[in-house]
Amino acid sequence: MEILDGKKVSNDIKDEIAAEVQKMKKRGEKVPHLAAVLVGNDGASLTYVGSKVKSCERVGFESTLVKMPSTTSEVELLAKIKELNEDNDIDGFIVQLPLPPQIDTQKVLLAVDPDKDVDGFHPMNFGKMALDMSTFIPATPFGILELLERYDVDTKGKHTVVIGRSHIVGRPMSILMGRKGWPGNSTVTLTHSHTKNITQIISQADIVISALGVPNFLKAEMVKDDAVIIDVGITRVPDESRPRGYKIVGDVDYDNVSKKASFITPVPGGVGPMTIAMLLKNTLLARERHRNSVSK
Numbered sequence: 001m002e003i004l005d006g007k008k009v010s011n012d013i014k015d016e017i018a019a020e021v022q023k024m025k026k027r028g029e030k031v032p033h034l035a036a037v038l039v040g041n042d043g044a045s046l047t048y049v050g051s052k053v054k055s056c057e058r059v060g061f062e063s064t065l066v067k068m069p070s071t072t073s074e075v076e077l078l079a080k081i082k083e084l085n086e087d088n089d090i091d092g093f094i095v096q097l098p099l100p101p102q103i104d105t106q107k108v109l110l111a112v113d114p115d116k117d118v119d120g121f122h123p124m125n126f127g128k129m130a131l132d133m134s135t136f137i138p139a140t141p142f143g144i145l146e147l148l149e150r151y152d153v154d155t156k157g158k159h160t161v162v163i164g165r166s167h168i169v170g171r172p173m174s175i176l177m178g179r180k181g182w183p184g185n186s187t188v189t190l191t192h193s194h195t196k197n198i199t200q201i202i203s204q205a206d207i208v209i210s211a212l213g214v215p216n217f218l219k220a221e222m223v224k225d226d227a228v229i230i231d232v233g234i235t236r237v238p239d240e241s242r243p244r245g246y247k248i249v250g251d252v253d254y255d256n257v258s259k260k261a262s263f264i265t266p267v268p269g270g271v272g273p274m275t276i277a278m279l280l281k282n283t284l285l286a287r288e289r290h291r292n293s294v295s296k
């Protein structure tokens with residue numbers, strides 16, 4: 001069994017990005033600038049946005065954190081997005097999800113300029129992804145592809161079973177794994193809450209990508225020998241013995257499943273850190289495109 005070490009690979013990617021930023025600086029160019037909009041003060045969202053800002057500092061990007069109260073109206077958020085769309089200094093931005101219930105998430109995602117949509121959540125970018133056009137690939141699926149590539153995991157002709165059809169992980173992942181090329185060329189089954197005989201389907205998988213959010217859902221008995229296991233689950237479970245008062249648990253019963261797997265991602269330290277690294281990568285891409293389009 002080999003661990004797909006997202007922590008290590010994400011650090012390698014950040015080093016590569018930092019080197020690119022140094023080159024930009026030497027050429028006297030503007031460095032990439034990422035903004036993140038956080039509405040409300042959900043604990044987990046605060047942590048993620050905080051680590052995005054910290055990672056920007058580490059690679060030499062500029063970053064802006066826009067904090068808005070949980071009572072923010074849709075009109076107010078749309079006005080902020082318009083401002084960021086028009087701000088030439090900002091190369092890319094994200095609106096942290098989930099949003100409070102008074103705000104229509106679909107409207108918000110449609111309002112983001114597709115050229116600044118480093119999350120890859122705008123329908124234009126999602127459509128381009130599905131059509132193999134160059135675009136921003138959502139950071140979590142992008143991170144999983146990058147891990148498979150860097151560990152030389154064979155995906156061609158393999159049966160990939162994706163668990164969960166969320167717009168930000170399961171659905172795009174199912175498209176990406178079936179695309180031409182590598183990592184891709186897989187035969188994909190997308191499973192969800194209405195899937196019949198889900199355990200039987202999972203037992204046939206060469207590659208399992210679990211993006212469900214149910215701790216310890218995937219047990220050793222459910223997977224084939226030598227399967228590749230990608231755990232996208234991140235659930236906070238109260239744990240008084242930890243300094244933060246909680247621990248993070250994936251969808252996979254790691255101790256037992258890892259004995260059967262050929263490759264497996266740990267939680268924490270697997271897909272999560274890759275998500276942040278690929279967001280930075282998309283932001284670098286946004287800056288390069290921006291520069292090439294306005295030649296500055």
Ligand SMILES: Nc1nc(=O)c2c([nH]1)NC[C@@H]1CN(c3ccc(C(=O)N[C@@H](CCC(=O)O)C(=O)O)cc3)C=[N+]21
Pocket residue numbers: 047048051094095096097098119139140234248267268269270271272273275276
């Ligand atoms: N617009 C938007 N874009 C996102 O990309 C987005 C979002 N909204 N909303 C929430 C989800 C979740 N997400 C994570 C990012 C990093 C870790 C991560 O770094 N996890 C660490 C542990 C972090 C911790 O200690 O809490 C790990 O797995 O090792 C996890 C989850 C991005 N998301």
